[in-house]
Structures are given as C-alpha cells and as structure tokens.
Amino acid sequence: MMHQSLNLLPLAKLEVGHHLYWQLGNLKIHGQVFITTWIVMGLLLIAAIAATRNIERIPKGIQNLMEYALEYVRDLAKNQIGEKEYRPWVPFVGTLFLFIFVANWSGALVPWKLIHLPEGELAAPTNDINTTVALALLVSLAYFYAGFRKRGLGYFAKYIEPTPILLPIAILEDFTKPLSLSFRLFGNILADELVVGVLVLLVPLFVPLPVMMLGLFTSAIQALVFATLAAAYIGEAMEGHGGEHEAH
C-alpha cells in the first residue's frame, strides 16, 4: 500500500472528495459507495431471510428482532400516513429507515478505513451525496405518486389551497423537501465522520469515544428523521389540505 508521505498515522487519514472511480461504459460511478452499499444491503437481506426462513407463531431469536423492527417501522408509517392508507407504504418507508440506519451504523461501527483502496476510502453509503439525493428524489417521486394515485389531478389543488397567493411557496416546497432531506442526512453523517476523523488525528486514544457515541446516536436519529419525514410527506400528499374532508 502506498501512503502519502504527509501522513504520519495511516489509520487517521482524512479524505474528502476522493473517490474510487469505476468506469461503466462512459459513465463514472463511485466504487466505494457501491461496495459498502452492497454490504449493507447484504446484511439486511441476510437478516430478513434468516428471520423469515422459519416463521413460528411464537417468535424467537432473529425473527423476534426483525418483527420488532417491522413493528417499529409499521408504527412509524401508521403514525404519519394514517391507519387507512399506511399498509402499501410500509415497505418503502421501512426500507428507507432500515437501509439508512444500517448504513449509518456501519459507518460508525465498522472500521472501514482499515481496508485500503487504491483511491478514496470506504465509509457509510450515506456519506456520499449521490446516495442521499437518490433517496430524497425517490421520496419526492413517492409522494407525487401517492398524491396522484389517491386524488388524481385534484392533487394540484393543494398548490392553490387555501389561497393561490401561496402557490410559489407551495411549488418551492417541492424543491426544498428533497433538498433538505438529502442535505440533512449527508451533512450529519459526513460531519460526524469528519469530527471523529479529526479527533482521531489529534488524539488517537479514548478522546474520540464520546463523539463516536454521539455519532451512533445521531446516526439513529437521522435514519428516524428521514423515514419519518418521508412518511409525513407521503401522508400529507394523500391527505391534501383538508379539501377532501370538507366534502364529507
């Protein structure tokens, strides 16, 4: 492995903006993001398959754990979307939560940096803005889809309700929603990893531990916030601004 001569500690290397580029046709992709993403997805799939391989009425072990996770995301979706409509959205919201949660924690718990890549470094997939923007855009598409499927073209009525004066703000909202979603997640995770990296660079022992604990906490909170907001947007799009309730 080649180390830059500037680095005194090979473990505490700070790299932002370096990527392991893979060439796909004439497209460039970030290899390190895909590697960790596949590992995270693999973990989720293994846990899911292990939990459902032998479903029993009285759950135990991994089935119990995954049922707990499922009930958690189900309640999350139910609270935000409503008892009547939440069921088809559980997989999407739940996968958002589980994927982001496992990805964040993998970034905080797995010492990816011990694995050396020719360029760039392994980190949580949510550390890359492409991932968070992809997820946020999917949320946008999801709530548009939800709104149109539920209310048809009447969905547009929400832009001019209660008054057309708010139309620019309503339109602006559709841009700020994915923007805030993606940047919140990206910023939190990147900042957390950078803080830990800087602290490790300065004091390699013990001092970064509290920040790492805080990082675990932030990671979990960010996953929850992302999933909750996604569910809230979907619920809001289906509910409308009371236009449907007045008809009843």
Next chain:
Amino acid sequence: MFDFDATLPLMAAQFLLLVAILNQVFYKPLTKSLDDRDNYIRTNNTEAQERLAKAQRLAQQYEQELANTRRQAQSVIATAQAEAQKTAAQELAEVQREVQAQFQQVQQELDQQKQVALQALESQVGTLSRQILTKLLGTELAS
C-alpha cells in the same frame, strides 16, 4: 464532495430493488405472520370470553336451580311440619275427648254406685239407728 454522476440513478435503482426484494422476503411474510398471530390471539380471546360467559351462565343457572330446590325443600318441610302439627293436635283432641268421656262415664258410674249405696244405707237407717239406740240406752228403753 458534491460530484454527482451515475452513482445517483444507480443507487436509486438499487434501493428500489432492495425495496422490492425486502417486500418479498421480509415485509410480506412477517406482516402476514404478525396478522396471523393477531388473529389467533383475537380468536382465542373471543373463544375464551365466550366460554367464560357460558360458564358464568351455567353457574348462574345452577345457582338458581339450587335456590329453587332449597325453596322447595323448605316448603316440603313446612308442609310436613304443619301436617304433623295438625295430626298431633287432632290426636290430642281425640285423646282428650276420650279421656273426658271415660271420666264422665266413671263419674256416672260412681254416682250410680253412690246412689245405690245411699239407697241401701237409707233402707238400713231404721234398723241401724235402732241398734245404735239399744246399744246406747239398753234394750228396755229401746223397746
């Protein structure tokens, strides 16, 4: 830091794929299992409640029957007692009457005998008084 490239759409596609796969291997089976368990518990619960209600109904019925029987028994005892009392009173009255009758008869007989004895005595009064006289005053005076 902000270089967007083909990673973005590929991540989106990957994520959708993950949603689809997890939906098949995770959400559907586990949701089904949860619902099944809910159903199982609910069914068992209603069944148990029904059974409990039935048991309570039966207990109530038995208690009612028990009360009825007890009441019947009491009334039987009461009638038996009343009858016994009546019989006892009747018999007592009869016996009293009989005793009275016998008493009267005895009294009558006694009276009769007294009469007879008095008559006999009366017939003998003369002779007896004469005899007494002779005894007291001597024969000469008496004759």
